[in-house]
Amino acid sequence: MLSISAIIPWFRTDCIILQLYVNRSMDRDQISEDLKTIIEPYVIEKEKLQTLGDEVDLINDLQINSAHIVDIVLDIEEKYDIMIEDDAINRMNTIGESISIIHEKVGES
Amino acid sequence: MRSSEIIAKLPYKKPFLFVDELTAISESGVTGHYTYQEEEFFYAGHFPGQPITPGVILTETMAQIGLVSLGIFLISGDNKDTRVNPIFSSCQVDFLNAVYPGEKVTVNSSKIYFRFGKLKCEVVMTKNNDQVTVCKGQLSGMLIPKN
Numbered sequence: 637m638l639s640i641s642a643i644i645p646w647f648r649t650d651c652i653i654l655q656l657y658v659n660r661s662m663d664r665d666q667i668s669e670d671l672k673t674i675i676e677p678y679v680i681e682k683e684k685l686q687t688l689g690d691e692v693d694l695i696n697d698l699q700i701n702s703a704h705i706v707d708i709v710l711d712i713e714e715k716y717d718i719m720i721e722d723d724a725i726n727r728m729n730t731i732g733e734s735i736s737i738i739h740e741k742v743g744e745s
Numbered sequence: 746m747r748s749s750e751i752i753a754k755l756p757y758k759k760p761f762l763f764v765d766e767l768t769a770i771s772e773s774g775v776t777g778h779y780t781y782q783e784e785e786f787f788y789a790g791h792f793p794g795q796p797i798t799p800g801v802i803l804t805e806t807m808a809q810i811g812l813v814s815l816g817i818f819l820i821s822g823d824n825k826d827t828r829v830n831p832i833f834s835s836c837q838v839d840f841l842n843a844v845y846p847g848e849k850v851t852v853n854s855s856k857i858y859f860r861f862g863k864l865k866c867e868v869v870m871t872k873n874n875d876q877v878t879v880c881k882g883q884l885s886g887m888l889i890p891k892n
Contacts, residue, residue, distance in 0.1 A: 703834030703887050706863040725861055 690732025811854030
């Protein structure tokens with residue numbers, strides 16, 4: 637028969653996993669909100685910011701001048717106190733990819 | 746790298762080269778000058794009988810000295826064969842005084858950042874031995890190395 641002391645560690649582990657999952661998803665939502673604020677000055681058609689799905693492409697959909705992608709990256713670096721390298725900027729084509737890179741870098745720091 | 750070596754690498758030729766000499770250049774900025782000749786092509790139309798250097802030409806001069814020359818210096822290092830394609834991406838310039846045919850202007854550019862191939866600078870143009878500010882603002886561009 638399983639004693640209560642044997643159940644507790646299992647229960648705790650589940651709680652921690654659940655907690656990690658909640659934190660992770662909250663982080664992505666928070667990053668998504670922050671990102672919207674950061675890119676806003678560089679988007680001419682502001683109504684496009686209303687529906688900002690992960691698949692939205694910064695250059696092709698939001699028509700951000702490619703040189704302004706650099707300004708956005710510098711703003712992101714300052715906001716999160718992280719360093720984004722050349723290979724990472726080349727992978728930041730969509731909103732979803734940008735959130736993933738920020739999430740990854742914030743996790744490393 | 747010397748002034749003449751950088752000017753030789755600029756992709757412009759007359760009548761669209763607006764750099765005579767670079768007097769100082771470093772990782773943090775550049776100073777150079779240009780004298781607008783009486784016979785520059787644009788004076789005939791801007792304006793007939795009342796020649797004034799166009800604001801776009803002043804901006805171009807700021808960009809050629811302040812962004813492209815500095816960019817070539819930053820990107821080349823010791824490699825004498827480096828050639829770049831400059832792409833002007835944005836500028837915000839305020840014009841304070843006019844420049845007339847025959848006047849010499851000095852451009853002073855301070856680097857704000859150079860990251861991911863984008864150079865952004867704070868640039869000021871003066872005349873009459875720095876006594877008069879002609880225009881000032883922020884300019885940026887991308888430098889794409891050419892093979």
